[in-house]
């Protein structure tokens with residue numbers, strides 16, 4: 250089975266582990282790199298709910314549950330966590346881990362269509378059994394909407410020219426056809442970055458509704474934490490870093506409008522455990538995918 254190198258593995262598991270006998274949630278199981286490291290810190294009484302939206306990741310969680318009875322696999326998405334976890338108490342978890350974005354097995358499989366380096370069908374769905382494929386969306390999207398996605402989710406300066414080129418080259422069916430459309434709009438090449446990096450990232454984030462999923466995942470994950478429980482989130486993109494930073498800041502020091510008659514400062518519902526941790530240079534050298542990673546962790550304190 251293809252492998253994934255977990256990013257900031259020990260920092261994540263050491264930060265979210267609060268009770269060796271507790272119940273934990275890994276909401277992005279992938280190939281279980283973080284989950285296995287956490288399980289090594291837990292006692293035989295502990296349990297770990299392992300969730301992923303991807304069918305192969307879910308299968309990997311089932312395989313691990315056959316070796317380790319503490320593991321309880323579930324297939325689902327952040328935005329439906331409450332129904333995926335139905336039957337569990339509201340404050341079930343001593344710790345929650347989310348390591349968002351795509352895994353190496355997803356990127357490395359040409360049939361999934363995530364990579365501009367491999368030719369394959371233009372799919373990009375983390376759950377290929379639901380939602381619209383990248384090809385289907387790109388073949389129907391209108392110019393202003395495409396420009397907006399490339400700008401906001403890809404930080405793409407050439408968004409308009411690329412969007413026009415994509416629309417001219419329709420219908421697109423493969424990753425190679427999308428790369429050709431992008432190259433057709435580039436006047437200058439950035440030698441440090443492949444010309445398609447930003448566009449593939451933007452389309453993937455749109456197709457999987459990743460920002461909205463992240464926001465809803467933080468809310469649901471935090472709601473299911475016990476007092477003193479911790480939630481740790483690994484993000485790989487400046488927009489995602491900012492979403493988590495803002496959500497966590499609001500939980501640590503909630504905003505109270507000045508005109509409300511509240512004396513003193515409003516008590517927060519959380520405290521920082523790890524405000525911002527990036528991989529060090531040795532990890533970044535071994536695992537280039539980790540270079541843009543950021544870990545943020547808070548603890549619930551009601």
Ligand SMILES: C[S@@+](CC[C@H](N)C(=O)[O-])C[C@H]1O[C@@H](n2cnc3c(N)ncnc32)[C@H](O)[C@@H]1O
Nearest residue numbers: 255277279280281282283302303326327348462
């Ligand atoms: C970076 S990988 C996680 C790797 C994992 N921590 C490991 O060590 O193997 C991200 C995983 O999260 C899953 N995922 C991303 N967004 C999700 C969402 N909204 N709901 C459920 N799973 C999601 C992806 O399918 C992928 O398998």
